[in-house]
Amino acid sequence: MDFYSFAKGVVKGILKPLYRVEVIGIEQFPKEGGVLLCANHISNLDPPIVGITAPRPIHFMAKEELFHVPVLKNLISSLHAFPVKRGMSDRQALRVGLDVLKQGHVLGIFPEGTRSKDGKLQKGLSGVGFFALRTNAAVVPCAIIGPYRPFKKLKVVYGAPIHMEPLRAKKASPEEATDYIMDHIQALLDQYQ
Template identity: 60%
Template sequence: MNLNFYTFAKNVVKIVLLPFYRAKAIGIENIPKEGGVLICSNHINNLDPPIVGIASKRDIHFMAKEELFQIPILKGILPKVHAFPVKRGLSDREALRKGLAVLKEEQVLGLFPEGTRSKDGLLGEGLAGAGFFALRSKAAVLPCAIIGPYKMFRPVKIVFGKPIDFERIREEKVSADDATKAIMTEIQTLINNHK
């Protein structure tokens, strides 16, 4: 049921969004075809999750703010498109466990490390959660940049970078904060190179 609904929802999103926002995916060949993958992207618009979702050939399990699951229509749809809630501003152990389980099951976890949308479009500081997942799993860590603006009939680029060499970073026993900084640096590089 979920797989069919995810595919159905993805097709609906394409039909609804693509005529208005000329989404262009770059680097989709960088997404590993199998194994756990952690996709970390900047966050500039509420449409970021569906835009990244339709750009990826693999299903993505997104962490979404808990408040969205209180909205009547969304609380029924979000779990069917593999989204799961996270309490913002807190160390949400259940969300951390769920995210690690997704990666352990060799699926794709999508995160917006900033934790909230950027007000000015610039990349903000990342939270430690992204580094936590990168260090605690064996997943490929993939930076992603969304380059807008989201304006009618204007292109939006979704750029998937090459996986970051996290084996080396894991061996250095760095903190989750430092691991997140390494991810954010790669996202910023993608933004700079594809503006």
């Protein structure tokens, strides 16, 4: 058993009962091939919650500051995370993300770039649209719904993969693609909240 599987088992044993996590739509998650997993961001616990509910290992983009803490750097690196500089175009992070998708792995992204203060979906950053348009990866919207309060139900909803072909065909901008993806996340929030 690799470290990712071990850590997933441990974290799942703690968080799933604590937050009474309910997973919806997991059967729609592609079993193979590159997947761009896009979720709303309401808590620091979102990455582990998505990590324990998704059926495949996820490579998360994580803010660069986390990689400056020695113990944390080793831990999150061994969980397939890689650094991204916030507030600027980070070409290295974009290259790594493209490689993850082209190799047929799952790239996990929180398009808002930072946690929402009020729980409402914020505008997404264009990097998400860039990944969606530049690869043939399946784009899966994900909605995390609930209060992160012990023993109150938390829902993780996986939507059906979004068809990006129409946007590629009309040469949509990364911003347009991002807005399209965010609309799908919002639809899940509206449906399951």
